[in-house]
Amino acid sequence: NLSRRLRESLDKLRGRGRITEADLKQVMREIRMSLLEADVNFEVAKAFVARVQEKAIGQKVLESLTPAEQVYTIVYNELTDLLGGKAVQPELRHEGNLWFLVGLQGSGKTTTAGKLARYYKSKGRRPLLVAADTQRPAAREQLRILGERVGVPVLEVADNEPPEVTAQRLKDHLKTDYRDLVIVDTAGRLQIDEPLMEALARQKAVLNPTETLLVVDAMTGQEALGVSKTFDERIGVTGLVLTKLDGDARGGAALSARFVTGKPIYFAGTSEKLEGLEPFYPDRLAQRILGMGDIQTLLEKAQEAELEAPEKAPHEFDLNDLLNQMRQVRKMGSLGDLLKMIPGVSRMLPPEFSVDERAFKRVEAIILSMTPAERRNPKILNASRRRRIARGSGTSVQEINRLIKTFEETKAMMKTLQKTQRRRGWFRR
């Protein structure tokens, strides 16, 4: 299992002060092995490891991430990159879209055609399905049934129908029934075979699609590289659809197909059902390959830092800011968890009060009883000033002491958070 192997390799780096080149080499060798085990093609794995190694060795040792976290982050970022970076969708013109689906038999073309029709119909498009398998009537019937279920018409070719005839029938159909997205389901073979490639190439040349989508079964592993390469060379592919990601596929096929064609993976099939189609998210597959848990925690850490980090630098943060933040939070309505967004505030409130309006009001009263100079610089709060504030706010000197102490602690905490925030540059490349 790729996830487990990778984690084991990375765990070896845990608890060490810095990454040595030898450490890294060892880990990278194991990452390459893990990728191979996950059916990633050898060349792909080699190229991937080389990229990661280059990045990791050139990297300064960061103060706030452990070396293991650093390597993990690089591996994650590179994997995401290799899978395409961001989620992308095929470009849709206002009209005249024709998508040509190709792939091996059983890869999920017909199912994907139905899913795409449903998906785009729900987005307000008017799809038309074309069952263009000229060999198997059963394959055409399968699409006809799917079309009925999603409420999209299906144009069926006849046995051995020449592509010119199909193109003409399509043109005639569109004259009376306006459609802005034509999805063509084609024949497949269990293996790459020359006659099929030739037939598909001819069909494509005549139909002149705006997109040619290669449907790849995520479970195929090693085979995906050769299949993708051949389809791309012979037919010319503009994008990929990865099916059966709901299975225990390890992602190797996606890496290979993407790597060898350089084409974007637009969609992921996530169930047999017609709803089982999603945009493909490279970062999610990378997370899956790495094992969700760890990377998720790491990313959450970074997200928390983003939430909690103050706008101002820590030395500028004063009691006025605290007051403003508290008021903002209160404006948002429900308290509770929102309070946690202000560092230290929940600790600042006396324990006998649960987090409620009254406790808030006391802290507010204390700060409001301070002079602007005191709010800017609480260090000047000597004993007599504190007594004055206690009287003015209707609280006690102890409460004020507690507030100031917590405020100082909060500032210290913010300094740490700022460091964390600095390391965020790491996740955003």
Ligand code: GDP
């Ligand atoms: P085609 O020969 O390329 O047209 O493949 P089909 O569309 O007939 O699909 C082959 C099998 O894979 C069928 O049993 C489908 O239900 C199944 N299938 C297709 N896509 C998915 C998917 O994303 N997830 C799952 N679990 N099964 C799928």
Ligand code: MG
């Ligand atoms: Mg089919």
